[in-house]
Amino acid sequence: MFLVALGCIWALQGLGVLHWPADSFMLGDGGWALRGAGLAMLGATLIGLVEWRRRS
Numbered sequence: 001m002f003l004v005a006l007g008c009i010w011a012l013q014g015l016g017v018l019h020w021p022a023d024s025f026m027l028g029d030g031g032w033a034l035r036g037a038g039l040a041m042l043g044a045t046l047i048g049l050v051e052w053r054r055r056s
Contacts, residue, residue, distance in 0.1 A: 003043025010036025 012018035013026040014033030026032040 001043070001047065003046065004040050005043075007036045007038070007040025007043060010039060012036070 009018065010026065011033045013020075013024055014029050014031065014036055016028040019027060
């Protein structure tokens with residue numbers, strides 16, 4: 001869950017939607033939007049794998 005939340009924060013900062021903290025070097029940088037989206041997808045995949053293994 002932490003990876004998903006952190007990835008969303010990075011993506012929103014990279015897209016310029018979330019301006020917190022105000023002096024962040026990530027603001028408006030598309031590279032961080034991509035990294036954040038990737039991290040969120042990785043976190044969601046790991047959560048899905050754990051749930052899948054738990055049910056098997």
